[in-house]
Structure formats: structure tokens, C-alpha cells
Amino acid sequence: MQTSSAQAAVGTGSAGKRRKPLPMVIKLAYRNLFHDRLSLAVTLTGILFSVVLVAVQFGIYLGSERRIAAMFDHAQADLWIVPLGTKSFDDPSFLTGRERHAALSSAGVAEVQELIVGFVNWRKPKGGSTAALLVGSETASGNLPWDVVNGTVAALASPSGVAIDDTYFTELGVNKLGDKAEVNNLEVTVAAVTHNIRSFTTLPYVFTTLGTGRNLLDAASEQTSYLLVKLAPGADREETRKALAARLPDTEILPHDVFRQRSLDYWLFETGAGSALIAGAILGIIVGVVIVAQTLYASTKDHINEFATMRALGASAGYIHKVILIQAVLSAVLGYILGMCLAMLVIWASKDSTLLIVMTPRLALFLLALTVGMCVLAAICAIFKVTRIDPAVVFSR
């Protein structure tokens, strides 16, 4: 064999330029990943189900948050005057009735709106009854209810007019404007229909005017559950809150965001509902980490001789770690894309159900970061494995 060219220095790079290749660490990671298709399928399946599980759990959590906070997000106020010990919006009792005037006469207060909330018995026209949460508000000036799809808010001013949500038609035994039912043994007429105002507790909301609400709840003419305080321009919220608290010792004066958060904390954490969702999400993450760790470790073991050869050729430990980490990140991105497709399908399929699953761009980004983090965490076992490689094994094979 003529090999005179072999002794020439290799490294001048005099030949014509080729296309700039992918970085070798990425190429190695990609090839290692796709070398064993079955192992890749197992990895991606693990990540996919983990992503779907976590996405759905967090989606339900966000949906729950939205439902719990819906009243706060529509009933705008700077401060809420609530009965002492109120745990959440859906845990109503009555104020004494003298608070409104005291509040209106306090410095910094521009406006006070009344809201009466209470549990009622809804008797269906064809028999049977169910519990509901009645919300009576100053419908002429307030923002409740919202998303009216049939009838008008103004129509609630008609005698015993109520608004109900179309998603509760079956439970309430009515299905159109003008249908009649009984609330606490008093007749009501469906005057407006909203869409998708559902409570976290699943109890139907029944909206009406303040006057009708008091009537249906058998409350005195000045009694309310909550007072919504709007501050005068330039008024300091904390100063006003302290002044109101001093004047109304049997109540709590809560900033809007504090009462909102209290309601969220109560339903999501004190009842354990949110904790269960978070626990489900954590379980999803653990399952994902274990599956990815197992398959990545197996893949690393399969390629251990190549890593040992690379180490013998002078690869730094960091170079080999990079290959494994890129493998993990590639797996994460692929699994995330597949998982999100399936998660969006689940969300789409559940859009007409009672389960609210929410996907937001922020949650999608969080899930991507979580998936990448999960896979990188899973790579640690594999990295430990290659860290212990003895490059001398290349001579014993």
C-alpha cells in the first residue's frame, strides 16, 4: 500500500471548505439518543405522560384558582369589609347592618357597595331541590354578574328576577329565560343567563339584585354579607383600612388582594384540594424523573465503551457530561412537545365539561423549564456512572 501521504502533517486544512457541522457534543448526544429507538420511545413515553400529568394537574389548579377568584376579579373594590372570621367569599355570614354608614363617613372612602351572599335551597319546577349560593349585588352600578349570554343584567331588577349559568341548567331544572323556580320557598324567574360562571365548590351561583337577595335570604333591609369599599382619589389604602378597623371592631377590613388570597388559600390548601393537585403534579414529576433517569442510565451504560474511549482520547469529564446533559435536554424537548400536544388535546376535550383546565403561556413555559430540569436531574445518575469510567478499560477489550 502506498502511504506516503500519511507522514505529511495532518492539520493544514488546505482542502476546500465544507459546511460547518453541528457541534460534536450535540451530534454525539443526538446519535446516542436515536441509536436505540426502543429506548428512546420508552424515554419519550415517560416524559410525555409526566408532562401530561403535570400539565393537567397544574391546569386544574389554575382553573380552580380562576373559579375561586372569579368574584374578586369582577367585583372591583379596594377594601372589603367582612364579618369577623370569614374564611372565603363562599363562607358568608351577615354584617350587623350599621357598617355601611360608618364606612361612608370615614376619611378616604369614596364609595361603598353592598353585597349579600348566602346559601339557599333551589326548588326545581319539576320537583326536587338543590343547594345554591345566592349573590345579591347592586346590579345597576356593580359588575356582577358578567358574561351574560341571554337576557340582560338590567332585567334582574324585575320582581324576583335571577341570573343563572347555562352550565347549571340540568342541576337547576330550568333551561331558558322566563323559567320559574323557588328559592327558599319564594318564586324566582330566570331573567338572565350567564355562561361558564361556575363555583369551585360546584354549588350553582344564583345572581340577583341586592333587594331581591335580601328578600330571598330573609335579611333585614340594611344587612349585607360584604361591603366593597372604593377609595377616594389619593387616599392611602392602609391608612383607610386602619381607620375603618378602628371604627368597626366586629369586622375585618381586608385589602382586595388579601381577601382574594385568603379565599384561595382556604379552598386550595385548608381543604386539601390544591394540595392534592400539587401532590399529583409532584408525583408526575417523580415518575418522569425515574423513567428518564432509568433510560438515560441504561443508554449511558450501552455507550460506556465509547465514553471510555473518548476519555482515553483526552475528553474532559465536562465534555462527556455535556453529551449526557444534551441527551437529557433533547429528550426533554421532544417529550415536552409530544406531551404538550397531548395535554392540549385533553384540555380541548374537556372544554365542555365541568372540569376547568387552564393552559397559559406562562404555565407552558414553566412546564418546559420543569421538563428540562427534570431530565437534567435524571441525568445525574448517568453522569455519576461516566464519572467513574476508567479509561484504561479501552486496553482490556
Place this chain on the structure above:
Amino acid sequence: MTDELPPILEAKDITKTLGSGAAEVKALKGVNFDLVPGELTLLMGPSGSGKTTLLSILGCILSPTSGSLRIAGLSTAGLDAEGMANLRRQHVGFVFQAYNLVPTLTALENVMLALDLRGAARGDAPDLAAEALAAVKLSHRESASPSKLSGGEKQRVAIARALAGSPSVILADEPTAALDAENGMAVMELLAEVAKDTKRGVLAVTHDHRTLEYADRIIRIEDGRIVGRARRKDDAALTAEGAH
């Protein structure tokens, strides 16, 4: 041929103890060894004589228990695992008995991998790797994966990989052991050609006496000690040592 050239690799009083307690083995017992550039040196000896241990130490894969090693003027004393890896990366090219090509990469990419490890610019790597493959007459097999290459071709890719980046020292571990006679000799011919570069020294561990004709120098090792040295200029001695 190159008596006047200073050694590219110098090992002095190298000892290596493997295992401990009752299982302790003195694999090397004071080895002195110089690798001269521009020459192909063969390291021969029976199984268990310490050839592979010596090769591992000369290649900075194992640290000696005592003694000193200098490669391209750089001492290995006090280097940790990463320091040793750095020295290997910069100055040592390996050719393994089992080729040790990365099966998921093509022939060209296997050579590019070595270049990448040695810090070649990413844009230059394909051309440099192609040159290395051309030097071993494998330009036509650049895109072939190792599974599609014959044993001889694999070993030539491995030699191209070792050559890439022009390391000062090339260490070959039984480079012909897995090859038939024709391919084995072709590989030795190639290594001998590679060794003609006066900036580079080539050491090959071998059992195969048919490779003697390619050697510029032969070192015999037995029981952890160098027991014989011969130069090509003294063909009779070389043959005598080789046949020993």
C-alpha cells in the same frame, strides 16, 4: 536513522504496583524508556509482562507508582485526572486493538471527534478530518459507519483519528491483532509511514512477529522489566531480539 533527535517521550524508573495486600502485583519494576521521533518502536513481550500497563502509563491513562514521565517536554508529575486527560488530548494519539470507533458516527465524524477534543475550530474539522482519512487512503469511505467498514478499514480510520491534530506521540495497542495477515501488514506499513514524521514518535505493542520488518526499534519487556533493545540499523540484532 534519527539518533541525534531528542526523545519525544521519556520514562525514567517507572514502577507500577497494582492491587493491594495479598493481591498486590508489581506490574512494572523500574522501566526506563525513550520514544524517539521519526521512528516506529515495537514493544514486545509475553502476556502479563507489563506491556499494557506500560502503554497505559506512557499514554497518561495510568499514573506510575514511582518514576517520572515527560511527553513533548511536559512532566506528568502532580497532574490530576483532568491534567492527564489534557496532556493526552494535546500530545497523544491512540490506536486500539478493537479499533474503538464510535459506532453512531461515520468514519469522517470519528476523526472529527478527535479534532473536536483537541480543540480544532468547528469550521475546520471536516476538512482536517478528510485530510486525515485521505492520508490513510480512505477518502471514499468518509460517510461509512463503522459497522459498514472492514477490520482493516476500521483500523485505518482509527489511525486517521490518532493522526488528527498531529499529536507528538502515537501509541498503538496490538494494532494488528484483530486483523488478517494482509490487513495487518497494511496497517503496520501505514504506521511505519506515519512514524517517518520527525515530529512524531510511534510506539506499537505487539505479539505479532510478522510486524518486525516495519520496526525501527524493538523493546522487549518481561516480568515488568525491559530485557532487550534493538535498532533497525543492526538488522541481525533486531531479528535476534525479535525472535527471542
